[in-house]
Amino acid sequence: MSNSLFKDFDAVSAKQWKQKIQVDLKGADYNDTLIWQSPEGIHVKPFYHQDELKSPFPPIPGHPESWRIAQSIFIDDETIANKLALDAIDRGAEAIWFTSEKEFDMKVFSNFPFETTPIYIDLQFLSEAFNQQLKHFLETKKATFFWAPDPIAHLASDGNWFHSLQEDHAQLNAFHSSTTRPLQISIDTTTYQNSGANMVQQLAYALAHANEYLNHFASEEKNKTIQTTFKVAIGGNYFFEIAKIRALRRIYAILAAEYNCVETCHILATPSKRNKTLYDYNVNMLRTTTECMSAVLGGADTVCNIPYDALYHKSNEFGERISRNQLLILKKESYFDTVSNPSDGSYYIESITEELAEKALELFKDIEKNGGFLSQLKEGTIQRKIKDSAEKEQELFDAGEVKLLGTNYHPNPQDSMNNDLELYPFVKTKPRKTLLEPIIEKRLSEKLEQERLKAETL
Incomplete structure (x- = not known):
């Protein structure tokens, strides 16, 4: 069809839409009734219109043409881990996320298909000798890998450096100086989301986190080809999470331009742990599905799902297969790989993207003005602000305003979990001396679930 059907209708202005809405409200206040405020301070309107655009929306830097399905593999026994990785690839995984x-x-x-399957590596320890051996092995195999030590993320979540400030700094320098490949920086931002930071905080902390590394490495001319990988946790606010990934790409490009570095970044996305529940655990599949959808539509390069039973079950074939198949259905049956940038031009998503980016840049500038990310971590400022945000969200959950189906909304009183726990699903306490207060990941439903588990034993 060459003729657009819309030519048969007169254009309707934003003013006309609002007038019609006012009539339908029958005297109720437009702002109080239909405009709501997000935890980030963004006022969400009932409709968005071209008339309200000040200028065309700019393109998102580095938005990928396609996305990969990743499978997470924990390396405990190397032989088992290799077998699981090969099996996952045979069953549809297009990348592997190794953790050890x-x-x-x-x-x-050695028989892993390194040349055709990209890998992500998350080592929860820091060893210069092992890092050099592993990097040499991967380069020999001509592997495409996304990996670099991230001692700042470890400091934030653990409260201590791997070894010490000086030792971690020296090992980080040694890691980057012993390769001819483009310098890689890894920024793990998942802790911020999983601990209750709002989206503006997540974005600002991600940028400030990256700035610490860029400020250190980008001064040398040979490092202008820096490749930055962000690991991002995706929550349940569907459209906002789409905008969050887009905003991250936009603000990182602004920061990288200041260092004359490559303005695009690589994003590995995974569902949040914060809204996952122990009771009525099958609902977790619905949550992770929409969160993976947000990641794809937002423009993540790779999406790695988490199993619906990851809270309380050890890694198992069924849970891993279901989590991978969720992504396969999105890609192969729902055609989420057909269009690379479906969010472009959506007035709602574009507007949220713009507001999140602006607010995040404002907070980032405040962090830098007050000494930078590491300085504010040591002072406890970052931790305090995340706690404030988490407590507000927790209060809304406890009051029933934030709903988790099957937990604080339509719970099944007959649901019993006491005999199904293979893993401890709550915050674990580990008394020790730390340099600073760690950022603690905590799920919204933990207190309620502990009360229900206790009641089961009575």
Whole structure:
């Protein structure tokens, strides 16, 4: 069809829409009734219109043409981990996210298809000798990998450096000086979301976190090709989470331009833990599905889902398969890979993107003005602000205004979980001396679930 059907209708201005809404409200106040405020201070309107645009929306820097399905593999036994990774690839995974808490024999992975399957690496320890060996192994295999030590993320979540400020700094320098590849920076921002930071805080802290590394490495001319990878947790606010990823790309481009670095970044997205529940756990599949959708539509390069039972079950074939199949259905059956930028031009999403970016940049500038991210971590400012945000959200959950189906909204009183727990699903306390207060990840429903578990035993 060459003729647009819309030509048969007269254009309706924003003013006309609002007048019609006012009539339908029958005297109720427009602002009080239909405009609501998000935790980030963004006022969401009932409709968005081209008339309200001051200028065309700019393109999102580095928005990918396609996205990959990743599978998370924890390396405990190398042989088992390699087998699981190969099986995941056979069943549709297009990238692997390896996590390890200790050194491992990398030669066991010699038959892994490194040249065709990108990998993400998260080492929860810092060893210069092992890092050099692993990096040499991966380069020999011509692997596409996204990995660099992130001691700042460890400091934020643990309260201590891996070793010490000086030692971590030296090992970070050694890691980057021993390669001819473009310098890689890894920024793990998942802790901020999982601990209750609002989206403006998440974005500002991600940028300030990255700035600490850029300020250190980008001064050398050879490092102008820095490749920055953000690990991002996606929550349940569907449209806002789409905008969050887009805003991250936009504000990172602004920061990178100040250092004359590559203005695009790489984003690995995974669902948040904060809104996942122990009771009525199958609802977690619905939550992770919409969160993965937000990640895809927002423009993540790679999406790694989490199993619906990850809170209380050890890693198992069924849970991992379901989590991977959720992504396969989105990609292969729902055609979420057909259009690379479906959010472009949506007045609502574009407006939220713009507001999140502006507010995040404002907070970022305040952080830098007051000494920078590390300084504010040491002073406890970052932790205090996240706590304030988390407490507000917790109060809304406790009051029933933030609803989690099957937990504080339409709970099933017959649901019993006491005999199904293979893992401890709550915040674990580990008394120790720390340099600073760690940022603690905590789910919204923990207190309520502990009360229900206790009642089960009575």
